[in-house]
Amino acid sequence: MSDLITTPTDDLIDLEEMYQQSCIGETIASLDRDMVGLRPVKTRIREIAALLLVEAARRKLGLQAEPPSLHMSFTGNPGTGKTTVGQRIADMLHKLGYIRRNHVVVVTRDDLVGQYIGHTAPKTKEILKKAMGGVLFIDEAYYLYRPENERDYGQEAIEILLQVMEDKRDDLVVVLAGYKDRMNTFFSSNPGMASRVAHHIDFPDYGAEELFEIAGLMLQKMHYELAPEAEEALRDYIGLRMLQPRFSNARSIRNALDRARLRQANRLFSQRREKIDRKALSTITEDDIRASRVFLS
DSSP states (O other), rough: OHHHHHOOSOOOOOOOHHHHHHHHHHHHHHHHHHHOOOOOHHHHHHHHHHHHHHHHHHHTTOOOOOOOOOEEEEOOOOOOOOOHHHHHHHHHHHTTTSSOOEEEEOOOOHOOOSSSSSHHHHHHHHHHHTTSSSSEEEEEEEGGTTTTTTOOOHHHHHHHHHHHHHHTTTTOOOEEEEHHHHHHHHHHOOOOHHHOEEEEEOOOOOOOHHHHHHHHHHHHHTEEEOOOOHHHHHHHHHHHHTTTTTOOHHHHHHHHHHHHHHEEEEEEETTTOOOOOOHHHHHHHHHHHSSSSGGGO
């Protein structure tokens, strides 16, 4: 733990000073600045930050208690920001001294579970060793449990995780992520895992206007802009794409913008005998958007 947590002091504590010294306000501000929507998620993160800051104040005054459990479950559809929020939480926990290293190791079942006897334990332990001191983010965690296959080795990985989540909870935070209904089934089938996860955060889908705002942030980071007519085209695209199968929220928007950039590049390349200015190189036009197959369906 850092001095912020362990150094004894007088009977009075200045929470505002501790808050400023920890710099977690910067992390929370970055969530508001860089991530659109997700109001219930941001509220829950602020609540966790408040809990940890007060716990740090208690420790400074010698009010010893069991450290709070920090293992978490993130549930929601793809593209709702779960991995990004996991990274911000790691930053917050590091600033407060609850983890040694500000890093997140993102894995799936394939990184943890072997294909033959004796293969799973070393794979899982190697990942845990890599993540120790920080955050282990297990995406689609429910795939670890496959009761329909009696020769599956996922249960072995779960047992190792359970032990480490209990014995090393002061040196490793585990985040389990995936679809809400499947995660609920996973926890009901693995009560030991459920009892170790204290914080369950549900990530809602984005609305159409939020997705348009997300597109704007993405384009800004890539140094692109939309022509005025392209803005309306993108709004139309989002409305149609949300109704189609395999829609993945912000991930689908990023893919759409990548394809629009591809069309823009080919359009400019076809005009390569002419001089091209900065504005042309950075502008997505209406035709770049409406050439999508989404408008043909």
